[in-house]
Amino acid sequence: NAGVTQTPKFRILKIxxxxxxxxxxxxxxxxxxxxxxxxxxxxxxIYYSVGAGITDKGEVPNGYNVSRSTTEDFPLRLELAAPSQTSVYFCASSPSAMEQFFGPGTRLTVL
Amino acid sequence: DQQVKQNSPSLSVQEGRISILNCDYTNSMFDYFLWYKKYPAEGPTFLISISSIKDKNEDGRFTVFLNKSAKHLSLHIVPSQPGDSAVYFCAASGGVTGGGNKLTFGTGTQLKVEL
Known part of the structure; x- marks a missing residue:
């Protein structure tokens, strides 16, 4: 089992x-x-999903979009990147909405 | 509104002694609490959890205590080891109105275990 994988590990974006x-x-x-x-x-x-085809907003969804077409994949889309989106992004999965398993993170810088 | 609070951003403890990390919450709908450990450049990893029907849960060197009336939980690590040096996050989950599908995280406490 690879667990939760995230790509890329690092990325620099322009505004x-x-x-x-x-x-x-x-x-x-x-x-x-x-x-x-x-x-x-x-x-x-930011966003979460309780199953394929179902997504919902979290605490800070503005500037992001998600989709969940399969059980395995949950991509996060950033449109019109802004410096305020400079952060480390973590994806997690869970069988029960309790204990969550995290990926290694993506470090994003917007300049 | 910070519903889960970890008021100590850092804690330094000597190897072999007890580490006590604290967490307070404000949402009375929270009924399940977790502690996560995070090393630099890695994702958080689950450490231990407790349901609101219990007041204590142990797993090896780690014990979590829950005081529902005070809306307070603590993580005890005994004995502390240098490998325990990490950031510890407290997290909480609730029923339907408390966000049962989601976790609310505290801001974390950096634990440093010194030789």
Missing amino acids: GQSMTLQCAQDMNHNYMYWYRQDPGMGLKL
């Missing part, structure tokens, strides 16, 4: 560019989540 952060899990978990972590802060929920 206004777009990109997709990839997340995949091979544990057949229904629940998947996207978080961002800013320096000195906790994890803030």
Whole structure:
């Protein structure tokens, strides 16, 4: 089991560019989540999904979009990147919405 | 509104002694609590959890205590080891109105275990 994988590990974007952060899990978990972590802060929920075809907003969804066409994949799309989106992004999956398994993170810088 | 609070951003403890990390919450709908550990450049990993029907849960060197009336939980690590040096996040989950599908995280406490 690879667990939760995220690509890329690092990325630098220019203001206004777009990109997709990839997340995949091979544990057949229904629940998947996207978080961002800013320096000195906790994890803030961006979007989550309770199953394929179902997504919902978290605490900080503005500037992001998600889709969940399969159980395994949960990509996060950034449109029109802004410096405020500079952060570390973590994807997680869970069988039960309780204990969540996290990927290694994507460090994104927007200049 | 920070519903889960970890008021100590850092804690330094000597090897072999007890580490006590604290967490307070404000949402009375939270009924399940977790602790995660995070090393630099890695994702958080699950450490231990507790349901609101219990007041204590142990797993080896790690014990979590829950005081529902005070809306307070703590993580005890005994004995502390240098490998325990990491950021510890407290997280909470609730029923339908408390966000049962989601976790709310605290801001974390950096634990440093010194030789």
